[in-house]
Amino acid sequence: MGSGNKAWNPGQPKECLPVSDIFREVEEDVRRERMEKLWKAYGKYVIALLVLVFIGLGAWQLWQRHERAEREKAALASPPPSASPIRSRRPPPSRT
Numbered sequence: 001m002g003s004g005n006k007a008w009n010p011g012q013p014k015e016c017l018p019v020s021d022i023f024r025e026v027e028e029d030v031r032r033e034r035m036e037k038l039w040k041a042y043g044k045y046v047i048a049l050l051v052l053v054f055i056g057l058g059a060w061q062l063w064q065r066h067e068r069a070e071r072e073k074a075a076l077a078s079p080p081p082s083a084s085p086i087r088s089r090r091p092p093p094s095r096t
Contacts, residue, residue, distance in 0.1 A: 039046075
């Protein structure tokens with residue numbers, strides 16, 4: 001390792017950083033501040049939206065379970081196919 005190695009080391013103090021790394025550090029700080037500002041402005045809405053999505057998914061699952069139970073109940077209440085009268089599909093015998 002020589003003195004030409006200007007790679008940024010996280011443990012290195014900021015005043016020893018090369019110029020491009022200082023710009024990168026400032027850009028990261030600006031990005032972080034923007035995200036914090038957006039979260040402070042809209043974070044409650046994001047959380048409310050997620051809660052509504054989970055409530056909606058739970059309600060949909062409950063509805064699907066209810067529908068399936070109703071179909072099973074209807075299937076058990078209907079008479080079995082062997083109890084219904086069987087009709088012949090043959091034409092009646094001709095009288096000639």
